[in-house]
Amino acid sequence: MSIFSINPDTQFEIIDSTDEDLIVTNRAGVIVQASRISGRHYGVTPESLLGRSVYDLEQEKVFVPAITPLVLKEKKKVVLVQDTPNGTRELIIGFPLFDEAGEVEHVISYSCEWSELVVIQDYLNDMEAEMARMKEELSLLRREAAVPEGLVLASRSTSEAFAGGLEAAELDVPILLYGEHGTGKATLAREIHVHSRRSEEAFLTLDCRTVPEALFERELTGDSDGKIGMLSIAEGGTLYLEGIDRLSPYLQNRLAGWLKEKKYQTMEGAEVPFDVRIMASAEGDLSGAVQDGAFSRELFYLIHLVPIELRPLMDRKEDLSSLIPLFLDRFCEKHGVRKELSQGLFEYLLECPWPGNIDELANVMERLVIGGRNKLLTADDLPMEYRVPAGDSLSEIEMDGRPLPSILESVEKRVLMAAKQKYGTTTEMAKQLGISQPSVVRKLKKYEGE
Numbered sequence: 001m002s003i004f005s006i007n008p009d010t011q012f013e014i015i016d017s018t019d020e021d022l023i024v025t026n027r028a029g030v031i032v033q034a035s036r037i038s039g040r041h042y043g044v045t046p047e048s049l050l051g052r053s054v055y056d057l058e059q060e061k062v063f064v065p066a067i068t069p070l071v072l073k074e075k076k077k078v079v080l081v082q083d084t085p086n087g088t089r090e091l092i093i094g095f096p097l098f099d100e101a102g103e104v105e106h107v108i109s110y111s112c113e114w115s116e117l118v119v120i121q122d123y124l125n126d127m128e129a130e131m132a133r134m135k136e137e138l139s140l141l142r143r144e145a146a147v148p149e150g151l152v153l154a155s156r157s158t159s160e161a162f163a164g165g166l167e168a169a170e171l172d173v174p175i176l177l178y179g180e181h182g183t184g185k186a187t188l189a190r191e192i193h194v195h196s197r198r199s200e201e202a203f204l205t206l207d208c209r210t211v212p213e214a215l216f217e218r219e220l221t222g223d224s225d226g227k228i229g230m231l232s233i234a235e236g237g238t239l240y241l242e243g244i245d246r247l248s249p250y251l252q253n254r255l256a257g258w259l260k261e262k263k264y265q266t267m268e269g270a271e272v273p274f275d276v277r278i279m280a281s282a283e284g285d286l287s288g289a290v291q292d293g294a295f296s297r298e299l300f301y302l303i304h305l306v307p308i309e310l311r312p313l314m315d316r317k318e319d320l321s322s323l324i325p326l327f328l329d330r331f332c333e334k335h336g337v338r339k340e341l342s343q344g345l346f347e348y349l350l351e352c353p354w355p356g357n358i359d360e361l362a363n364v365m366e367r368l369v370i371g372g373r374n375k376l377l378t379a380d381d382l383p384m385e386y387r388v389p390a391g392d393s394l395s396e397i398e399m400d401g402r403p404l405p406s407i408l409e410s411v412e413k414r415v416l417m418a419a420k421q422k423y424g425t426t427t428e429m430a431k432q433l434g435i436s437q438p439s440v441v442r443k444l445k446k447y448e449g450e
């Protein structure tokens with residue numbers, strides 16, 4: 001039983017200043033206080049209520065039912081619905097005030113109009129429905145974002161990296177992903193999250209390579225202006241810290257502190273615990289950086305439980321030969337065109353070093369699709385910086401390291417185009433070039449497209 005007390009000096013003031021419908025009765029059921037608007041729902045003035053017995057008012061069908069007798073009987077808070085003479089429905093809350101002996105001395109009752117509550121209830125129902133819809137949409141978005149279109153795992157190193165990641169997914173330990181830009185670290189991190197027990201919660205990414213040092217702490221732990229930090233938003237989920245090797249020594253130590261304690265302190269000094277799985281990526285070898293003193297040993301041990309490496313694309317030839325047609329189809333569909341790759345160009349693309357890895361390959365493939373003049377794309381359609389001039393002398397060509405099929409194709413195309421200009425007809429071209437006329441037609445079709 002809870003004990004309420006009321007200060008006799010302020011009691012009158014409280015009742016008189018409120019805009020709410022408040023009535024105070026003594027233990028005999030006589031109304032001793034009534035706020036300015038009480039009585040409104042019963043069609044009487046507050047003054048006419050003062051000194052009246054709630055038992056009488058109940059009999060007169062003003063209070064139907066009266067709440068005071070129930071509170072006196074129960075000696076605890078009572079909530080009920082009254083039908084008023086005005087035809088409205090009121091929600092009445094009555095609670096007891098006790099004297100020093102623990103006996104009910106007064107009963108305070110408070111009413112609010114049922115229709116107001118119905119409005120609030122409607123609002124709450126709407127909010128609940130909206131929340132349910134948002135939850136559904138969020139989980140749909142998460143599922144969509146989680147299934148990368150056309151994941152290629154043809155190379156042994158890539159399939160092993162993904163298999164290792166999925167095995168570790170259920171272990172709920174930090175995972176460190178190594179690899180150059182664009183090798184698929186973020187893609188694998190997301191896959192691991194999707195296959196972990198945290199998959200229904202958030203997957204957030206913070207790029208340590210680009211976030212300004214002064215903002216890093218704010219991003220992770222929030223600020224006093226109401227910004228919520230990622231460690232709180234990702235509660236129950238995963239936080240992927242890209243390029244963790246680029247953090248300054250100061251931030252490495254701050255981060256190590258939070259991860260070790262599994263809590264952080266707000267600006268106001270409150271301690272906030274968090275349950276977030278950390279995944280991180282680094283371009284270079286972190287153990288070497290620890291040896292050199294460039295990376296925090298403490299942070300290293302906190303994140304380096306399952307290291308996984310993604311090899312550069314140039315070492316993943318099987319992936320490359322699947323990614324090239326995959327990107328060709330994807331960008332043809334995107335731009336509504338039909339293009340094919342010549343064998344020479346395909347082989348050339350396989351030999352390129354791709355320092356920007358899959359991102360760079362995707363970019364070049366899209367530029368080829370957009371820029372290629374004919375249906376058949378050849379090495380001549382490559383963006384300028386990727387084009388290797390087929391020099392006049394053999395030594396120049398060899399120095400460029402361009403594959404033979406690609407060189408031969410370019411030369412053949414140039415010869416054919418020049419012959420076409422010079423001789424005009426395919427019959428004359430065939431005669432001059434010493435090949436059959438159908439062969440000339442076929443080659444022209446190949447290089448000029450349809």
Ligand SMILES: Nc1ncnc2c1ncn2[C@@H]1O[C@H](COP(=O)(O)OP(=O)(O)OP(=O)(O)O)[C@@H](O)[C@H]1O
Nearest residue numbers: 150151152153180181182183184185186187358359
């Ligand atoms: N195995 C794969 N198959 C097909 N596409 C992939 C694969 N791995 C990554 N990609 C695609 O390659 C691009 C680069 O991948 P991702 O962003 O995961 O690389 P990253 O190593 O995290 O890059 P960065 O270090 O620059 O952040 C993305 O568009 C991604 O969808």
